[in-house]
Amino acid sequence: MQERGRDDLIDDVQNGRMSPEAAEEEAARLGLPPLARVPDPASYNPMGETWWTLVMAIAWIAWRSPRKVCKFWDTYRRECWDWHCRGVRQGPGTPVQGRWFLKQREPATLSRLEANYDKANVEDVKAKLWKALSGNVMQATGIKRPNGEERVLIPDHEWCDLAPFQRKGRTVLLVRKGQSVSDASGYNDVMVRRQSVMALWPLVRREECDKLLPPTMSPDGPGYMPLYCAAQWIATRGGKFTFDPHHTPNWHAPYADLLARISSGEVTVTGVQDGIGGKLDPHLFASVRVAYPFSDEPLDLILSEDLYLASGTYINEERWRAGWDDSLQNRRGVKVARIQVLKTHVVRWWPFGLVEAAAETSAVAPTTGTPGRPSSMHLIEDEHRARWKRGEALAGVAAEARALHCWFRKTHPDKKPPKAETIENRIRPEHRRRKATPRN
Numbered sequence: 082m083q084e085r086g087r088d089d090l091i092d093d094v095q096n097g098r099m100s101p102e103a104a105e106e107e108a109a110r111l112g113l114p115p116l117a118r119v120p121d122p123a124s125y126n127p128m129g130e131t132w133w134t135l136v137m138a139i140a141w142i143a144w145r146s147p148r149k150v151c152k153f154w155d156t157y158r159r160e161c162w163d164w165h166c167r168g169v170r171q172g173p174g175t176p177v178q179g180r181w182f183l184k185q186r187e188p189a190t191l192s193r194l195e196a197n198y199d200k201a202n203v204e205d206v207k208a209k210l211w212k213a214l215s216g217n218v219m220q221a222t223g224i225k226r227p228n229g230e231e232r233v234l235i236p237d238h239e240w241c242d243l244a245p246f247q248r249k250g251r252t253v254l255l256v257r258k259g260q261s262v263s264d265a266s267g268y269n270d271v272m273v274r275r276q277s278v279m280a281l282w283p284l285v286r287r288e289e290c291d292k293l294l295p296p297t298m299s300p301d302g303p304g305y306m307p308l309y310c311a312a313q314w315i316a317t318r319g320g321k322f323t324f325d326p327h328h329t330p331n332w333h334a335p336y337a338d339l340l341a342r343i344s345s346g347e348v349t350v351t352g353v354q355d356g357i358g359g360k361l362d363p364h365l366f367a368s369v370r371v372a373y374p375f376s377d378e379p380l381d382l383i384l385s386e387d388l389y390l391a392s393g394t395y396i397n398e399e400r401w402r403a404g405w406d407d408s409l410q411n412r413r414g415v416k417v418a419r420i421q422v423l424k425t426h427v428v429r430w431w432p433f434g435l436v437e438a439a440a441e442t443s444a445v446a447p448t449t450g451t452p453g454r455p456s457s458m459h460l461i462e463d464e465h466r467a468r469w470k471r472g473e474a475l476a477g478v479a480a481e482a483r484a485l486h487c488w489f490r491k492t493h494p495d496k497k498p499p500k501a502e503t504i505e506n507r508i509r510p511e512h513r514r515r516k517a518t519p520r521n
Contacts, residue, residue, distance in 0.1 A: 084121040188251055194375060297317050316335035482504040
C-alpha cells in the first residue's frame, strides 16, 4: 500500500476524516515536515531590509524588537501555514459542521497589528510616524491609486489628508477630505526606509526601559567623564540613592543643575565636532532642551531645527564610542558627539563626600607602611575586615560604618575620626562582597 503524502493528510483533515493533531502525528511518523508550520523568526532578518512597510515600521516603533517586526513582515508570513476551523454544510439544509483547513498566513495589516497590541497605543505610534512623514523628517514611497504603475515619492504635504484603510486584505492609504474618503485616490504598497525609522526610534531606548541604573561613575581623579555619568552622579548624590530611571521627572533637576553650570562656564565641557575633539562653547548649552535617558526622544525635538541634548545611558566605553553617547543634534543630524565634562569641576560643585574623604584620609600622615597611604582609613579598613573574621560585622553597611566610627574614636582618641558617612562610602564595596560570600 502506497504511503500517503502531505496532500492526502491535508485532504483527510479538510473532509473530517482526521483531526489536525492526528494528521500532524501521522506526518511525523512518515518523516514529513509539519503540515502547519511557523518558522523561527530568528532565521529571518528584517533588519537587513532596505525598505519596510508601514505596518513593519509601526511594529518597530511600538516594540523595538526585530522578532516582532518579523512577525509582521510578509516575506516571513508567506512561510507560515496555520490550521483554521470554519463551519461548512454538506448540502442544502444540512447542519453546519466544523472543518479544519490549512491556510497560508495572510499579509500584515494594521488591523492585525492592533489585534496583537493595544489599539490606542497603535494609534499613538501611527500619529508619531505620520508627524515625522508630514514634517519631511523621513519620506515614504507608494504606487498611486487607482491606476498607477510606477513607485513615486509621497509629498510631505499630502500626509495630513492620508489615512490607512484595509482593502482586499491589504493596508492602503486613502485621501480623506473632511468626513469623506476617496477610495479612488491614495497609495498602494507604501514603503519607508528602515534606516530612517531606526534613526528616529533607535533600539537602545526601549532596551533601557526595563533596566536599573548602571553603576554610578565617580568623578574622582583627573580627566573627563561622559555628561550622562555626571548627571547620574548628581541624581544619585554620589551613588547613595537609587530611583526609577525611566520616570523622566527624576532627571529634570540633575540635568538642569548640570547644564546651568556648563552654560555659565563653571563646568568645562568637551565634544567632537566634524571629527575633531575640543572644548565647547558653553553658550551652546544655555536653555538647551533635553531628550532624557531611558525614554524616547520627543517628536517635537526630532523635528526641530534647534539643537537639543540627546543623552544616552553610559554602559561601557565600546558602546559609548558606537554612538550611544551624549550629543547635540537637530533634525538634520548630530552636530556635536561624545560630550564630556571635567571631573574636577563636577567634584567642585557636587562633592558628595569626595572632598571630605580626601581631606580626612590625608589629614594624618601614616607613621608606618606605604608612603602616602592614609593611616586613619587604613586602620578602619583593617578593623572592618577583622570584625568580619570575628563574626561581629553588622549586616547593614550604615550600621557597620557607625560602629567603626565609634570604635575609632575610642581606640584612637588623639586622631580626628572620619565621618560615619565617609566610612560608609569607603567600606561599601567590601561590605557587599563579604555579605554575598557565604561564611564557612
